[in-house]
Amino acid sequence: QSIAMEKQMLMTLRDNADHIINTTKMSTADLKKTLINLLETEKTNVTIQVNASSFGFKYGMPMSADFVFDVRFLPNPFYKKELRPLTGNDEQVRDYVMSFPEAQDYFEKIVVLVDSVIPHYKNVNKEHVEVAFGCTGGQHRSVTFAYLFEQAFQKKGYKTSISHRDIQKDREAGH
Numbered sequence: 001q002s003i004a005m006e007k008q009m010l011m012t013l014r015d016n017a018d019h020i021i022n023t024t025k026m027s028t029a030d031l032k033k034t035l036i037n038l039l040e041t042e043k044t045n046v047t048i049q050v051n052a053s054s055f056g057f058k059y060g061m062p063m064s065a066d067f068v069f070d071v072r073f074l075p076n077p078f079y080k081k082e083l084r085p086l087t088g089n090d091e092q093v094r095d096y097v098m099s100f101p102e103a104q105d106y107f108e109k110i111v112v113l114v115d116s117v118i119p120h121y122k123n124v125n126k127e128h129v130e131v132a133f134g135c136t137g138g139q140h141r142s143v144t145f146a147y148l149f150e151q152a153f154q155k156k157g158y159k160t161s162i163s164h165r166d167i168q169k170d171r172e173a174g175h
Contacts, residue, residue: 052146053065053131059166059169065130088139089164
């Protein structure tokens with residue numbers, strides 16, 4: 001009677017299980033081997049999605065980011081009259097931001113760092129990595145870095161996405 005009750009209680013769990021292992025005639029060593037094979041297969045099947053985002057520090061930091069990179073030390077296109085109304089989605093802004101050797105060096109180091117860490121995320125079956133870039137207002141430098149970062153990881157074969165949290169905020173406020 002207790003066994004029947006336990007089976008009934010575990011039915012929902014069993015119905016939602018990805019794998020069911022019958023351990024009735026299995027030794028501890030065989031169970032261990034089965035579990036290791038199962039977990040290794042699942043680990044190699046994890047496809048990481050790399051999500052790039054931009055934001056403005058003056059509006060607060062994103063809470064869900066795994067990595068946050070500050071690009072406020074780079075020259076600000078906001079102070080270039082012809083670039084101010086544009087964003088990092090515009091090639092002229094990206095060309096300006098990346099014309100500085102420190103921008104190129106920083107960007108390359110970020111790509112190497114994140115790329116080197118992604119395999120470790122796979123080891124814990126994490127399905128996505130959130131990488132956020134912040135500048136003052138979230139329109140020029142951070143958007144440039146997020147755009148280029150997303151492109152770089154797309155070329156590496158990762159599933160990618162991009163979002164720009166604050167790209168319209170100053171425009172909406174009339175600045």
